[in-house]
Amino acid sequence: MNLLFLVLAAFLLYTIYRIVVEVLAQREHLSDETIRSLLHGKLRKNEEAYRRALIHLGTCQKCQAKLHSYNGGEDIQQQVIDDLHQD
Numbered sequence: 001m002n003l004l005f006l007v008l009a010a011f012l013l014y015t016i017y018r019i020v021v022e023v024l025a026q027r028e029h030l031s032d033e034t035i036r037s038l039l040h041g042k043l044r045k046n047e048e049a050y051r052r053a054l055i056h057l058g059t060c061q062k063c064q065a066k067l068h069s070y071n072g073g074e075d076i077q078q079q080v081i082d083d084l085h086q087d
């Protein structure tokens, strides 16, 4: 009984820890380098960094504006926008 409780508590703490780390990572603004990498297709779609960047872009107007200011061609940004609404 005690062991089961400990295992559950540990699992719960680990889950909370993962969520907190994820939320903090998504709140961080994208670096210029990340935005450039995104625009130049240097971030792989299955990479964690790409996913994070997209999630952040979906909620942060500052970074969206930054992305837009770097964006040379409409096609690239449209591709990113398409990916944003894929899920």
Ligand SMILES: [Zn+2]
Pocket (backbone or CB within 6 Å): 028, 029, 030, 056, 060, 061, 062, 063, 064
């Ligand atoms: Zn941002």
